[in-house]
Amino acid sequence: MSVSSAPQANSQQRKAVALISGGLDSLLAARVMLEQGIHVEGINFFTGFCVEGHTHAIRKKDKSKPKRNNALWSAEQLGIKLHIIDIVDEYKDVLLNPKYGYGANMNPCLDCKIFMVNKAKQWADENGFDFIITGEVVGQRPMSQRKDTMPIISHHSGADDRLLRPLSARNLPPTLPEKEGWIKREELYGFSGRNRKPQMALAKQFGFEDYAKPAGGCCFLTDENYSAKLVDLWDARGTREYEMDDIMLLKVGRHIRPAPHYKLIVGREDGENKFLQGYKNSYISFKTVNVPGPLTLLDGVASDEDLKFAAQITARFSQGKNQPNVTIEARRTNGETIQLDVTPMPIDEIKPEWYV
């Protein structure tokens, strides 16, 4: 049945699709619904900007850390199915043209939530689910989780009263599942504000211990440094278009822009160097020949003088940084290589403002 069709008889088990981020709130919201006998399945959206996994997978020093996808972990704890949806292409319009603007950085949180709830509603329509749940809590986030913006999400997503926030429901008007008696409002919660203690207490009550505690959220767009790199990329190219590779590369290496027409991405360790090497057919690349050193990519256009300058910066971050000369191999995207013997750039000549 469609979420927009008439309610069914109360004897039939109702189905809810839960937005699962991998964090504690969505885990608890889904569990609260399971407690009320609702059939719950999870949905998780991949925008390309999710913090989850990428950096750990790239950086060699992190490879020994246990890795898990927290959304999958949440689903497994809950004993529910999880559907992971790739929305990288569709998400571009959300990021580039947010109706409600950006938060402190390049995070279009309100538009993002409207978009995701709308996608969940479409999924529910197609799969015969009755309503949608999220882990939102009134007052928890400055943009998307305020008492005045949460109704905007319900309305503009098209979910209306079929969007239920189990953790904060008692602070909000009754939704269809409550009005129809599919669930008991008195067994929902009235959490509000940024204090996480009520959620932590509920987690303890449900026996959840090893849940994710991301510092700064789960989206790179809320990160000041990442947002600055993204804006720099757009400014340098004169267009706000981007591809998946662009947003991946912003997560890797030191980003240094010595001139408006080119930027260097300098690997910081072996894992990053290896990752960057995969782009050598798309970007001019530099590697050290006679000493261990980074793999550097050049994004932009470069004269012979620029190549030499980039080689000097690459040498600066190599183990030959104190030697009089380091040999650097510069490789163009067509495979043509040249060797440059350069003096490593003194550290005080790499201007702080070049760092993106």
Place this chain on the structure above:
Amino acid sequence: MAHYELDARRMFCPMPVIRTQDKVKQLETGDTLEVVSTDPGALNDIPAWCRINGHKVLETRDADDEVFVLLEVCES
């Protein structure tokens, strides 16, 4: 029953899982699928996805910076 392979190299979490999920949707019960990925996280994530969705993991291995997951599609 047939055997399939999925190349998920140079993709990072959660793309190998998404590709696995999308491929499995096209397969029949009893078919087997071997996924190869360069994301070490896939070694945990794909088996987790299989457990959640009722598919059977037949083998996992890790060699030369690549991970391999062999799964059997089950009715779910």
